[in-house]
Amino acid sequence: MKAVIQDIGYYLPPKVETNEYLVDEMGLSWTADDIFKKTGIKQRHVVEDECASDLGVSAAEELFNRNKGLREQIDYLIFCSQSSDYVLPATACVLQKTLGLSKYCAAIDINQGCSGFIYGLSLAKGLIESCVATNVLLITAETYTKYIQKMDKSTRTIFGDGATATWISSCNSEDEYIGSFVLGTDGRGAENLIVHNRGARIDREVEDNHLFMDGPEIFQFTLITIPKLVKNILAKGNMTIDDIDYFVFHQANAFILKHLCTKLKVPKEKFCLDLENTGNIVSASIPLALQRAIERNEVKRGMKIMLVGFGVGYSWGGCIVKL
Structure with missing residues (x-):
């Protein structure tokens, strides 16, 4: 199966x-x-x-x-x-x-x-x-x-x-529709995107209970970690960037995504940028962007699509799927 x-x-x-x-x-x-x-x-x-x-x-x-x-x-x-x-x-x-x-x-x-x-x-x-x-x-x-x-x-x-x-x-198929995963965690980055004092652990040194984000630190983490992640995903599938038909990354913000697209040397037409009308919707961003790409006919049956998520935790992961 x-x-x-x-x-x-x-x-x-x-x-x-x-x-x-x-x-x-x-x-x-x-x-x-x-x-x-x-x-x-x-x-x-x-x-x-x-x-x-x-x-x-x-x-x-x-x-x-x-x-x-x-x-x-x-x-x-x-x-x-x-x-x-x-x-x-x-x-x-x-x-x-x-x-x-x-x-x-x-x-x-x-x-x-x-x-x-x-x-x-x-x-x-x-x-x-x-x-x-x-x-x-x-x-x-x-x-x-x-x-x-x-x-x-x-x-x-x-x-x-x-x-x-x-x-x-x-x-019932011998084809691999959802390929091998590469996953990772670095809890040292937990403090850079966090909501204090909304759970059982009360931090008495931090009175705020709203979302805190250190944007520059997350940007640096992303630029260092995600190119390595992409390289490892490709290696697991014995592929190159040119073998992938379409890339759907977590839709964090356009600034980060454009830097990743340039750093990875992915053609712009193969790189999904779809947050203009939704913003960053966290765990729902990848499947939403993928489905909307299907609706626009940018993604078609049989294409190899790289999915990559990264952020809060720090946590990251990716795989290659075929619809």
Whole structure:
């Protein structure tokens, strides 16, 4: 048995904050165009009263509407989020009930950020190819904007909210549709993208409980780590950059992505840049960008696509998939 990505549903909350809105509300000296030039983002979708599970339900229902009978076939649910509804129970258990999935469906949460889709996909591949599951539903849903301080322009201009639901299934084939993974962690970078005092550990030296991001440190980490990651992914698949048809990296911001594209010498037409109207939606960014590339006909069946996630943790990972 081999694992394959069958389809991806997604959902973006209806409320939109444009650059013009942020400039006016925050009283910024930047213009809307300044924000776009710095980030590559013109607007971001943000939640009002919705929680991550609400977004995940909407993404999954879109997927189910396109794939009749799939709901009853899901036998493993993975919910990836760093903004889960509860400390306990697992939000995946709540989603099992809300989505009407079988009682014989396993349901787990994983707390992972910008590399979350890659980690979830690696789990799905392992579950399917070891015959633990047949149809895995991987939901990534984030509401990072709930953690953002209203006047923090460095984070509020970048992050948005959204969710995706990816169906990964088994297939009788000798072809490898989801290739080998390269994964990594460096917890020394944990303090550079963190929300203090929202969990059980209280840091009495830090009173803030909003999202803190050290942008320059994350940029340096990315430029050092990701080219090595790409090299290792290619080596595992015995490939070169020229063998890859399309590249979908975590949509962090345009500044980082353009630097990576140049450093890796990837042709611009093969490198996905799709965050202008969504912002950085963390674990949901890769599957959203991939599905939208499919809808634009930039990604077609049989193409070799490199997926790369990186960020909070520090955590990173990647693989090559074929649809």
